[in-house]
Amino acid sequence: MPDKVHLHQEKEEARLSALQSNANAVKSVAQAVASTLGPKGLDTMLVNSKNEVIVTNDGVTILDRMEITHPAAKMIVNVAKSQQDEMGDGTTTATLLASALVDEGVKQVTRGVPVTKVIAGIQRGIRFALIKMQERARTIYELDDEWLQRIAFTASRENEDITLAVIEAAHMVGREKLLEKGFKLSSCVVAHPRIESNVFSGIVISKTRMNPQMPRKRENARVLVLADALEPESFSDEVRTDEAFNRKERLREEFYVMLEHLIHLNVGFIVTDGAVDPHAEEVLTDAGVIVVSEVAREELEKVSEYTGARQIKRSGLKKSPEEIEALLGYCSEVEDDEVLARIRITGGHGKPFATILVGAATEEVVEERERICKDAASAVQAAIHGGFVPGGGAVELAIGRDVEHFRDTVQGMERFGVSAVAEALQRPMSQVVANAGFNPLEKIEAVKALQLKRQSDSLGIDCDRGTVADMIEMGVVDPLPVKAHALQTAGEVAIAILRIHTVVKMKEDPVF
Template sequence: MPDKDHLSSDKGESHLSALISNTNAVKAVAAAVESTLGPKGLDTMLVNENNEVIVTNDGVTILDRMEVKHPAARMIVGVAKAQQEEMGDGTTTATLLAAALVDEGAKQVSRGVPVVKVIAGIQRGVRFALNKMKEKARPIWELDDEWLQRIAYTASRENEDITLAVIEAAHLVGREKLLEKHFKLSSAVVAHPRAESNVFSGILINKSRMNSQMPSFKKDARVLVLADALEPESVDEEARGTDAGFAKQERLREEFYVALEHLIHLNVGLIVTSRGVDPHAEEVLTDAGTMVVQRVTRSDLNKVAEHTGARPIKRSGLFKSLEELESVLGFCREAEDEEILEKIRISGGRGKPFATILVGASTEEVVEERERICKDTASAVQAAVRGGYVPGGGAVELSLARDVEQFRDTVQGMERFGVSAVAEALQRPMAQVVANAGFNPLEKIEQVKALQLKRQSDSLGIDCDRGTIVDMIEMGVVDPLLVKYHALKAAGEVSTAILRIHTIVKMKEEPVF
């Protein structure tokens, strides 16, 4: 009979082996993006098998495009993607924090601390840090707040044109729209290599007019939004073979033609549909000078409806009375087919305000990077409006590390080792920023920690040009609270999930029939 102690030892070694493997994989992923952090961060070149090149310092782009095979490493990539989807920024910070938490947690386990205690301690430490972070936030009440422009300038990698464009767009849509739960200012960014960069009040939909004979420009147009096909109701093929079925089909067709005449009578200048258009309807509407855009996506259809004040209707709604039909129409000052962009521009709607940030550049590669930067900037601005801002440059995390260390002294039992892991991990962002600037992170971190404690400050950090201790707020280096908050929250969740993995087992291949 096997020795119980031997079995226990095998299980312990199995878990430690899995933990070491996972930790190394996670650290390798973090190493791919850590050099991009901070004002002195460098770019990464991504090369595919066709020798096509992307040069970027955008964390999520690097992680999304790089080859990642280890399952734990993929979990970290998933965190970066979730951070990007939720916040649009802070992916590198989320990745570094997750890797640091896994690394520090693994160190505690290797010292003999039970993994369940480490996990519980990390969870407690992260919860405490998140609550403290909220307390440190400075609110933004107005869109004219100078901190909003500074946040945009930092997020835009100090591109002044992108900064001004995003701030202008924020003013166009207004604070109330920015606070809407499902609205994303980043979705207003549209990039094209042949476009002139500008901002306008309105939307772009990713379609062109049905044919070149239709007008390319409509002014003061009534707008119909049809979440359906612009064609007659059809009778099934079997029924059409009967006299009654054929008669019904003809009656439906006649009713549809009457509905078309009603649209022309109401002077509808723009019709946007989610599905196809009947050839006869296309011909009649072309002759009437109506611009028709077919097969528009649901999201674009909703944008058109919101901006123009139109109420989307189904095909059956076309057969209502003139008065009822008129009540569902929207209005826009201008609708234009931008042939170079292959998009329809709609502006001056009577509904909700929208803004579009058009980003141009000389080449496809450059325009893609400018689009990513602009989206990051828009996300950062919106996050700051929603939740305020905190000191940047890793200062707030270092301040939180000090708070977590004090909290650790109140924790009883072995969970305090997990709390210690959180305190150590929170020092990682500033350490990486300092290292990327060419200074000794150990020396600088200790200096800043001591001065933060002495002055009871949460905003002291390192000037990456001179290596001196400065106030990040006074330097204008700040970050949106929500970006930092979500990064730490996501990092805490994935790190504990990775630490909880006891064994890695390869699944058998499914038989192919």
């Protein structure tokens, strides 16, 4: 019997050791981005073996570029990437929440609470917190809503030029397009070190014309969007016979007739996602047509939507000229912008689009401005989708109080997992306050007392003066979808890490 007890103790110690190791790794990764949070957050310099430097306060950039070997730490990096892919903002908040949930969960397990109960409690606590967060959201009905500008200003790290550019682009695109599933305003951002920052109604595609003999600019151009190669149809001709040769020549002749039809229809701009036959390139160049080949599918779709062109396959070119004409789009101008090294299209007859051009003096600075602009664009679109909540960690602190009340209604040991959620929700404000140079414990207690007294979810800390202030009145707000996704994703990865019972190194694959 003593041997069994001893064996059980060893297993328990090994499990706690693995859990604590994972928690420490997660905490060390979170600390790498913690100092960037809030208005007083600082930048991080990333340096590689070639002494190449990136200076940024973008959480996902830091985590993606830093050297990480611990498997649990890599899971936290995936939290930031998921947040970035889905929301385009809030990566640091998601990382801090995940770290705090793991830390608080480990504390409860160390106290003797079964890990399964802690996990179940965390799941219940997060579900409850997300409901409460939704209830506290303020809706944005119009693009002229002043809160939209405040959200862009906060997300752009208080860069006024980027704020104005993002808001202008949102107006150009329109509410309907912003609410469209699959459309991302952040995809409209184009950065280059040798351009002036501005916004225009139109699109750019990341290609140039096929050769410099083609015109650099065409006005009032009909547009053909070919989701195929601009080449004669091919067929299997393994057996070289006269019949196969004649068929090949017939297909080539048909293809040349199609090209003549396009020229007679006054097509001025052709985009394809495949290669272009050399003879076709020569003929179209002589006719003054701008041709762009091997364009990515998503850009092909953008051109189609913006110009009103229907995407067609190579076989569609066999249609009559009248039928082809009905499939063409239109733009008032297409230009090969030599500075941007991209094709710029304006005056499309399809759906509205906007492009935000971001410039800066150097490559390093322009990359950071691009990231900031994309964050602001994502935040604006998220707010239009789901409204906004008080920022500065205020809403998390208020919801943490709701979760504490909810914990009192939970029976059994799951309540300890709910407690972990309540504690973790204090982390964002705690970090913002610490980065501003104040004592987090003192300030958070002051905010909690006043939030309770005034029944407010918008009280936080003024990071300039260190006093309790209303975040809504200060204009410090965040999009609800960004906050909610950060909490949900953080919960999922924290639970996955807490479930890890043992870490076993896999054997290397045999080398043959």
